[in-house]
Amino acid sequence: MSNSKVNVEGIMLFEQPFARVPYENYRKVFRTSQKNIERELVAVQTASNDLARRAKESAQDPQDAIKSLESMIGRVEGLKRKLSDLQDSAGSPTQDVMRERLQHLNAVEDVQSPKDPEYTRWEDTRLDRWLVDWVLRHGKERTARKIAQEKGIETLVDIDLFMDIRRIEDALRSRSCTEALAWCSENKTALRKLKSTLEFDLRLQEYIELARARKTKEAIAYSRKHLVPWQETHLTQIQQASALLAFPSTTTCNPYKRLYDPSRWSNLVRSFRLAIFNLNTLPSEPLLHLALYGGLSSLKLPTCYDVATKNVDCPVCDAWFGKLAEEVPFSHHVNSTIVCRLSGRIMNEDNPPMAFPNGYVYSREALEDMAARNDGMVKCPRSGEECDFSKLKKVFIS
Structure with a gap:
């Protein structure tokens, strides 16, 4: 996503199952109705052909002919009812679900900017959908139904x-x-x-x-x-x-x-x-996992799996996310990125790294904040060493 425009094509990559599931349900209902109608129509045509053949052969008893006609009329009336039911089903719940889902997808195309409050609401709804999908895949139907009801997204999730x-x-x-x-x-x-x-x-x-x-x-x-x-x-x-x-x-x-x-x-x-x-073109992995993989792949480093160097602010260093991140490759950075252990912010030319006399490095912003609260004194959280802020040295990365 760019800063000025929502990447609709990228969003839609995740949304094919969202529209496909109600389509498959509707197709199944239509095919079942079609088979029933075809069966009745074939029966009427067969009876009609048999009646015509007997009439030509002059071998048809009048009473039998009347009974055959009455039977045919009954079947035709039944076929008419089924056709009427099929027409009435144009407003069936399945079709209503399909309509609401397409309207939900169409809403994101009308958003002009990712900063638009409407887009934020759309993203929140999408996250709720993904959470329900995750819960359903783990067999928690009651929890899924409760979330869907509270968020008002029953027609946007595949509980049934x-x-x-x-x-x-x-x-x-x-x-x-x-x-x-x-x-x-x-x-x-x-x-x-x-x-x-x-x-x-x-x-x-x-x-x-x-x-x-x-x-x-x-x-x-x-x-x-x-x-x-x-x-x-x-x-x-x-x-x-x-x-x-x-x-x-x-x-x-x-x-x-x-x-x-x-x-x-x-x-x-x-x-x-x-x-x-x-x-139903559903992925074998939960949609929530697929969305998380993109972010985890940009953060995953070998040090995330080293107990001595785990960062409390790194999602990959977390036990649950780390397990999920095993499925993605390590991040590839052309240039190194250094993150401050104190603030969790990236250290760069605007926030350069500063070194204690003992060699431990933190960001200047974090150390300036610490010095402002402690009369110009800073303390290394790992070694416990204290010194004046002026004793710190700026580090240049080559």
């Missing part, structure tokens, strides 16, 4: 999405694929575009559980129905799974021991979360 994620992940941890498979069915087309193998992995796990329970007939039938259709892309895995029926869950044979490994359920949880994040 993360509630669905939590529900499906809990089912997987309870060793049930039903919820996850239902989600895959609802998003089959999108998952196919993403080339996701989540559905096959879930089907394979259900087959493994049948093999674990030694339900051989059920496992074979399940494989024919749900695994064989994937043979073009997963033939090797299907063949290995077929041989699994010859081995009990206590086997020590590595390929089949790995298939029976309970840790596969944890892998399914991670695969599901990755799939739903990709579908």
Whole structure:
């Protein structure tokens, strides 16, 4: 961001998921309605064609024809109701959410300067959104909902999405694929575009559980129905799974021991979360972390991880931020920057470094403030040495 203009393009790099989540919800509602309408329309067309064919053959009983027409009229009326419902849903909550989010994004484009109070309010709202996102990713839905209500940003956060994620992940941890498979069915087309193998992995796990329970007939039938259709892309895995029926869950044979490994359920949880994040273009990291990485990368130095040289005013030296900063590279400075241990301010030509006789260095501003409070005397906080301000020497950095 420059001092005179807000960098809208840079801001929007973080905001794609913000608009994508309600769009995906709206698309899902539309596709479901479309499928229902198409099903009714096909049924009406089939009945109409059958009635016309029988009329040509003069094989239609009048009473049967009347019943067929009444059935067709009933279906057409049902189709009319569904079309009317679809039109009324133009003001659905999902569309309202999308509208409010786009208006929120549009607001930042109207801001003329980063010093504008309107931009400060927009930034505060964005930070609240990122905090809610962080809380949701750590499974604290009640806290997230309370923050959203207090800040009035319910339509700007994805609480419902993360509630669905939590529900499906809990089912997987309870060793049930039903919820996850239902989600895959609802998003089959999108998952196919993403080339996701989540559905096959879930089907394979259900087959493994049948093999674990030694339900051989059920496992074979399940494989024919749900695994064989994937043979073009997963033939090797299907063949290995077929041989699994010859081995009990206590086997020590590595390929089949790995298939029976309970840790596969944890892998399914991670695969599901990755799939739903990709579908909604959500990053795998919390948005708050992504925003912090930029600042941490400009501050991170090797000395931040040296216990003897930690700076209380440095975010990277903090235990929590330091852990987060491990993900980013060290800062690269063409010119060295020296920070005063007393004031936390950078020492430069306007605030040059001053050295005690013992060699410890602090900024002139901080030492002048200390001298003004102590009759011209200054004290080194690390060694305890005291001297008159006039005894300090200006340090020149080469």
